[in-house]
Each structure stands twice: as C-alpha cells, then as structure tokens.
Amino acid sequence: MPDDNNSFAAGDAAEDILPHQRSAPAAPRRAIRPLLLLVALVNLAWSLYQLPVSRVLESRLCREHYAAHDPSILQPDESIPEKLCKIDPVQQPLGRIQGMTEAAWVAGDFFMTIPLVCLADYLGHRFVLWLNLAPRVLLLAWTFAVGYFDRVLPVEAILAAPVFSFLGGDCVFNSIIYALVSDLTVDHVLRATFFGYVNAVSSIFSLQLGPALASASMSALLWLPLWIGIAILLLSIPVISALPLPSRTRTSSPTTADDEEEQANPHTPFLSRRHSPSPLRQPPTTMATATTLRSLTAARLRALIGLLVNRTRNLGLLLSVFFLASLASSDTKLLPLYISNRYAWTFASVGYLLSAKALFNFFLLWVAVPRALRWQQRRRSQLRGQQQQQQQRQEWGSGSGDSSSSSSSSSNNNNSRSALGVSPPVQDDDGDNDGKKTSGADGAADWWDVRRNAEVCLWFSVLGALCISGAGSVWLLVPALGVYALGIALPMFTYSLLRAPGMGLAEEGGNKNSGGDGPGARVFSVVMLVRTLGSLVGAVVMPGLWVKGLGMGVLQLPYVASALFYLVAAVVVRMIEV
Secondary structure, three states, rough: OOOOOOOOOOOOOOOOOOHOOOOOOOHHHHHHHHHHHHHHHHHHHHHHHHHHHHHHHHHHHHHHHHHOOOOOHHOOOOOOHHHHHOOOOHHHHHHHHHHHHHHHHHHHHHHHHHHHHHHHHHHHHHHHHHHHHHHHHHHHHHHHHHHHHOOOOOOHHHHHHHHHHOOOOOOHHHHHHHHHHHHOOOHHHHHHHHHHEEEEHHHHHHHHHHHHHHHHHHOOOHHHHHHHHHHHHHHHHHHHHOOOOOOOHHHOOOOHHHHHHHHHOOOOOOOOOOOOOOOOOOOOOOOOOOHHHHHHHHHHHHHHHHHHHOHHHHHHHHHHHHHHHHHHHHHHHHHHHHHHHHOOHHHHHHHHHHHHHHHHHHHHHHHHHHHHHHHHHHHHHHHHHHHHHHHHHHHHHHHOOHHHHHHHHHHHHHHHHHHHHOOOOOEOOOEEEHHHHHHHHHHOOOOHHOOOOOHHHHHHHHHHHHHHHHHOOOOHHHHHHHHHHOOOHHHHHHHHHHHOHOOOOOOOOOOOOOOOHHHHHHHHHHHHHHHHHHHHHHHHHHHHHHHHHHHHOOHHHHEEEEEEEEHHHHHHHHHOOO
C-alpha cells in the first residue's frame, strides 16, 4: 500500500503547497473519526423522521377517509387500527404527498447548493455545517405540529416543511463531507476504504439503528422519534465545533470573482488550480460582503458550467452513472410503503426489517468490502512481482540482442494479466514500462479493477431490484434485500474513479489538501449536484410509478424501473476508459 504522504508520480507538486493550504493530519484514521461521528448523528436524526412522517400522514388521511365514508370505524379517541388504513383511497394520496414532499426538499437543496458552497468558501465550512442543521430541526418540528395540531393544520400543510431546505440539505452536507474525506489521503485504497466507512456509518445509523429506534419509540408514543431526532441534531453542534477543519482566513479565500473566472477557463486543469493569497488583497468590508458573495456565486456557476461543457468523455460517462444510480436508488424511499402494503405489515414492523437489512449493509461496507480490497491489492502486487521475475529470467536467458523475443514475451505477459483480471502496465512513448506510473500513490491504483468493481456492484443492484419485485412473501423478500445490499459499495468505487487520470480533472493531483474549499471540493460539488438532480427526478418518477402501480395492482412497478436504470448504468460504466 502506498504511503499516505507520497506525491503523485507526475511530480512533487504536493510538496509545493503553501503551509496554510495543508490540512493533512498526521494520522488520517484519527482525523476521520469526528467526521464519521457527525455523519452518524445527522443520518440517525434523519432516519427518525422517515417512518413517523409516513405514519402521521397515513393516520390523518385514514381518519379523514373513514370520517367521510364510514364513521362507525372510528374509535372513541378517533383513532383507527393501522391495518384498516392499507387501502388505495388512503395509500394513493399518501404516496403523492410523500413524493411531493421529497421532491420539494431535494429541489430546494439542489438550487441552493452553489450559493451555500460559495458561502462555505467565504465563511468556512463549519458555519455552513451548523446552518445545515437548521432545516432538519425545523422539518422534524413541523412534522410534529402537523400531526399533533390536526384540528388546526390540514394534512397538506406538511408540504411547507421542505421549504426549509433552502438553508441546505443532503447535497450541501455530503459535498463537504466527501471533499474533506477525500483530502485526508492520496492512497487510493485507503481513500476508497474511507468512502466505505462513510457509507457504512450512514447505513448503520440511517437504515439500521434509526428505523429500529423509530419503531421502538413509535410503539410508545408516535411523537417520540421526532423529539429524539431534534435532540440528536442539537448534539451535532459541538461535534461540528470539534471537527479538524483547516484554519483559514478571509484573505486566503478569493474576495473577488477573478479567481473564480480563472476556474471557468476550460484550458486550465480543473483540479490543479490552487488559491494563493495575494498580498494586495485586504479583508472585505461588511458592506462589500453581499456583492462579493453574489459575484462568487455567479463565477462559481460559470466555472461549474464550464467543467460540464468542457468535460472529457470519461467524466461525462461517470457523471451519467452518478445520475442513474441516484435515480434508481430512489426506490429505497418507497420500501416502507411497499412492504407495508404488499405484505400487510405495520410501519413499526417494517422498521425492524429495514434495520436487519442495514446490519448486513454495515458488515459489507465496514468489514467485507475493505478486506476484499486489501486482498485484491495484495493479489495484484503478487502478480506484478511474478511478472517482473519472469521478465528478468527471460531477459537473462535470451540476451540483450533478441529484441523481438522480448517484445513477444511482453505481449504474452500482458495477455496473461488480462486473463487474470489485471490491467497491463502503463507504457511511455518509447514503449518501455514506466514503473513509476504503476507504483506511486494514486498512480499505482489499478483503475481497471476499480471500474470492474463498480460494474459488479451495479449488476448486484439490478439482480436485487428484480428479486425484490418478484418476492411473493416476506421470506423471499429477506434474501432479495440481501442481494440488493451487495451493490451498496458502488459509491466507494465511483468516487474513487473521480481521481483516475482518464477523467481529465488534474494533471498531477498534487493538491492533496486544499482544506475542503479548493477545486477538489468543487468537483465534489458537481458530483453532488448531479446526484441530487438524479434524486430529484427519482422523487418524481418513483412515487408516480408507485401510485400508478397501486391503480394497476402492480406494486412492484418502481423496482422494475429501478432495475432498468441500474442496468443502463452498468452499461455506461463499462464504456469508461481507464
């Protein structure tokens, strides 16, 4: 495994970064812990919202339906058994309202990402992370208000909750987190492992501990999960304060749009641009702050558009994969409704089942996949060592004059590598093997293996979605969910592919640590925007398919569509040249 402090093979640019730009911690594994804690708390609080809001809305719609059509069903306290609510006149408006709520939340988050990222560049990422907690707290509080004050607020009032996402949502939060995690190390395998840790923590808290806690607390009091979620978000405030973010001053950030205009230049490598403080620049005055932020936002938007317009073929394909995967994964938001309706389960029981699924996800991301990556790396090193020994023996035996034999041997060795699943070594213009290009930091990564791993994850997702759609009973659904979970490691490899030389994002990758606010963070902002756009489309398409399926009696329609989207993504990944 390459050392974390190694620079890229193209040069020693990482050593040229100014001291104030370096945020590399002495131990990346220690530095990632507070980030993982923050991810855990935010995802746990968010998962405590999802099940209760479904039950709150279902209960309101159910009471309204039976009050109008069969008042005798109403109990003395006006409650209705949950099993009587699994009817189309209740479930169809429930699906529509939840789809509209999700779409509105994602839309606000999407359109505010660029302004908030610029605000993070100007005021620091800690401030924006604090700000990101506000809409989550307000969303939980408003859901409680709609459910509790049912005689004052109509059920449609829940649609006002997503308005708070203009203060930031998952797109802003994830773009900052992933950029900071990516900057912790230049080691390809360690970076992929860190991405896996982030996904594992998200999985165990949002899909395992969260649903289980929500189910248990809902059984005692419907509002209890919402109160717990608010308390957890408040606990996140000191965690953000303790994050090992780099120290920054406003003079080290661009206070005009000049630097951002340079970012929009398509002829300059996107990731290789760095901000250097100018001695002529002074801290902006308070009156100039609004103008500066507007100019930075406009320039940032032009820079991102320039990146998309002048993207390489490989980057365009990879962004398409991010979009398709986010669109396809929107089916997971429907799992509680799907399981509850198809198998006549209560939402509390569904929460326990989803927790069991997430436990398997956690095992995959925290244990199985990192070990498989380390084994793959060791195997690759052994094969390369065996090839080098074989080449040396052949050179000693044949002598220096037999160049044609040496060329044939090299060709055969490359064919052997291909048969074993190992990509051939990079060659320079003279046809010689460039050992540096296959042994230093990210340059040592076998990007062919990374692409293949991403493709395998997508095929597991295709198979899993089809199995979920075809599961006629809960006992068949459980292994189907397990197969579907095998594709959860996809972000580990797609995010790693962003660093591949074939993406055309950097000449050197020397800007290892830009403090989370440099060009690397902007690349992750682009990715998060694309992913959020996919989620936005999915928030409209999947609930629409769900409502259509309810009317047709084909509840599994969203999962058939999801399998199709994953299939297209698998084909696109295979087209990426690394």
